Amino acid sequence: MKLIYSIILLITLFTNNLLAQSTVEYLDVKKYAIGVYGVTGLNNHSVDFAKLKGTPNCCSGFESGSGIGLNIGMILQYPLTQEIELDIRASVLDLGADLISTQQIPISNLENSNDGDIAVIEHLISSNISTVGLNLGVNYYPLQYLYLHGGAFLGYNISGVFEQEERLISPSNRGVFRETGTRKRNELHGDIPELNSLNSFLNLGVGYSLLLNERGTFLLVPEVSFNLGLNNINSQPWKVNQITFGLALMFNSLSREYDNPINPVR
Template identity: 25%
Template sequence: MRAFLVISGIVLQIAALHAQVRLDVGTSVGFTTANASFRQLPGFPSCCPSYDGGSGVGGQFSVGVDVPVLDALFLSARIALTDRSHTLTTTEFTDVVVGNSLVQGAIEHTIATPLTEVGIETSLGYRLGSLVVRLGGGYAMRSFGSLRSREELTAPSGAVFSDTRSSVRNARTGDLAESITSTFYGVSSLGFDIPLNRLRSWRLTPEVGMAFGFASMTSVADWTIVVP
């Protein structure tokens, strides 16, 4: 999925005035937001009451082309390689015994998810002066790394689980069961062209945008990602 918050791209005009085909090469930093609703995954034992969401930061590299349709309207196609790795995190507050006293403790449940996506997208774009608006969709292939899950007793300081005699338990590494390795997605962006030479043949185009996938990460749980 092509999902980004900020893109710095170079746009090259290679055709005549009023009929400009533009090639672009871009790089970005994306802030992934995960939405989930499950307690545990197969192969990853957990006492988590519910995994509800998480976040991550990753980079993207893309190449694309804009083909004019009318004076201000154009069709855009891009191929992107994106790091969508993120970590689901839930903090559970519970009573723990320290000495002979009952105090409030905190258990942090995490699932770290390495994820790389290769996406192909098309969109309809509109130019209004230096402003560039795109709206479209695409298809992405997903490649998952090994998931890493754990539960850590983070408070009070020095507290340990009675079964492991340490502050960590249920530490597991493994593959995501029933992973969904592709998804369709929607995308939108707003950019601003900054000419880099007098002929305006080279341009820098910072963009902000949003992307959202339609498929869950796995068929055994509700788990999607969005980038606002």
């Protein structure tokens, strides 16, 4: 019980300290901040089709996919009030992922294999999608240096390609496809059919500005965000969502000195 009371006391003291910091005029002395950023994106694809249009595929249906991408860009922040600032970002998004589905077929459909068993086929579509665009949002500071972000992204798909194959994964020691005489079939690559020109997202995030020097003119800003896809990648049901973890390195232009944790004003 004493441990619980001690934890509650520490949390209370820490919260009070943060609330006290929130009265410091950080955005009041901030003229603007500009910098570059890079994030790692965990891409989640939500799909509902059996094959890309115009491509042969024996899959019964794809439902989802996942991948990891790297987003890079430039960022500009401009205070509007002591708690709210405008946040503008020019970004390149890496949205690729692997769509994977497995299917069971009778072993008799394969060459060089015995009847009376089941074969497992893996269907793979590996996509590489790049989008360049502009994100417009606002940052709200409930506490000094800590902000909540909300915004919207509109971009142009500059690249959308795919590679696909179907491969026999079980049984591992025998069997080939009749069509190819190998353990793979329907191997294709090319541009994603009927790729949409535009891509749009809503995004929510949270970040914290870490001071890198005494004046607070250089910042390292870690941020976590979620991008909700609003439109399909092509003419089929195919949306992309992203969870991102990243860092921004920023130059922070100040109108005057102010009281901060590194360089307190006496």
